[in-house]
Amino acid sequence: GQNIDQPTEMTATEGAIVQINCTYQTSGFNGLFWYQQHAGEAPTFLSYNVLDGLEEKGRFSSFLSRSKGYSYLLLKELQMKDSASYLCAVLDSNYQLIWGAGTKLIIKP
Amino acid sequence: GAVVSQHPSWVICKSGTSVKIECRSLDFQATTMFWYRQFPKQSLMLMATSNEGSKATYEQGVEKDKFLINHASLTLSTLTVTSAHPEDSSFYICSLKGTVENTEAFFGQGTRLTVV
Numbered sequence: 739g740q741n742i743d744q745p746t747e748m749t750a751t752e753g754a755i756v757q758i759n760c761t762y763q764t765s766g767f768n769g770l771f772w773y774q775q776h777a778g779e780a781p782t783f784l785s786y787n788v789l790d791g792l793e794e795k796g797r798f799s800s801f802l803s804r805s806k807g808y809s810y811l812l813l814k815e816l817q818m819k820d821s822a823s824y825l826c827a828v829l830d831s832n833y834q835l836i837w838g839a840g841t842k843l844i845i846k847p
Numbered sequence: 848g849a850v851v852s853q854h855p856s857w858v859i860c861k862s863g864t865s866v867k868i869e870c871r872s873l874d875f876q877a878t879t880m881f882w883y884r885q886f887p888k889q890s891l892m893l894m895a896t897s898n899e900g901s902k903a904t905y906e907q908g909v910e911k912d913k914f915l916i917n918h919a920s921l922t923l924s925t926l927t928v929t930s931a932h933p934e935d936s937s938f939y940i941c942s943l944k945g946t947v948e949n950t951e952a953f954f955g956q957g958t959r960l961t962v963v
Contacts, residue, residue: 780853780940780957781891825890833944835881839890 740764742838744826749844750816758811758824758841766831772800772811773825775840781825784811813843821845850874853941853955860931860962868926868958870941875953876921877943882914885938897924931962 742762750756762770769788773781787793787802787809799812811824826838850873860866870880878899883891895905895916903916915927928935941955 778938778957778959780954782954834896835893837891837893 740828740830740836742826742828742836744824744838744841746839747842747844749846750813752816752818752845752847754816755812755814756816756843758813758826758843760809760811760826760838762807762809762826762828762836762838764828764830764836767804768829768831768833770800770802770809771825771827771829771835772798772809773827775823775825777822784824816845818845818847851941851943851953851955853958855958856956857959858961860960862932862962863930865927865929866931866960868928868939868941868960870924870926870943870955872922872943872953875943877924878921880918880924880941880943882916882924882926883940883942885940891940894926928960931960933962936960936962 744760769786771786772784774784775781784798785793785800787800790802790804792799792801797814802809813820821844823840823842825840827835830836852871852873854869858866880897882894884894885891893906894909895903897903897916897918899918899921905911913929918924938957938959940957943953
């Protein structure tokens with residue numbers, strides 16, 4: 739079966755750095771997405787990785803290791819507005835998105 | 848990125864009535880649209896894949912006669928929740944998929960349905 743695992747909840751301090759991990763087992767791989775979702779809103783796109791390595795985009799970076807079936811989202815200089823759920827999703831061999839359950843990130847002052 | 852407009856953003860309806868949710872692609876020809884449902888504190892659950900000009904493909908456990916999907920044009924897909932019940936109360940989100948080369952999924956704003 740297809741499976742994506744990420745922690746259910748994480749807590750971090752304003753101004754700090756947090757890393758959200760995602761491991762996956764899917765039938766084929768055509769890329770991995772990270773989305774941010776605030777409560778009651780639709781997800782918004784953060785990053786897309788299809789090759790191994792680190793992609794940096796401002797305060798957010800995303801890393802992928804295809805051989806390990808592993809990705810992480812790194813958030814730096816955390817702000818209160820970063821409190822949200824972060825969803826990991828993998829595009830499988832049929833170009834269907836397989837979603838993780840999301841990680842709820844709580845930022846404390 | 849593509850712009851997807853979903854309407855309405857929220858709706859309250861009485862049990863037994865039907866509700867139609869529209870999803871429009873404003874600047875992209877979407878041959879494929881996805882309809883998701885999200886219950887509180889849970890992940891997005893794919894309900895069905897809507898293909899322009901053909902019948903939608905429903906995920907296991909999703910009643911096709913209850914959740915009617917129409918994808919009559921390249922810019923519009925609709926989801927109709929028929930004979931709604933309180934357990935249908937949820938957040939419904941559409942997304943359209945780009946081309947094979949541009950695989951980012953673009954989401955509508957979502958519709959919060961409350962059935963009373």
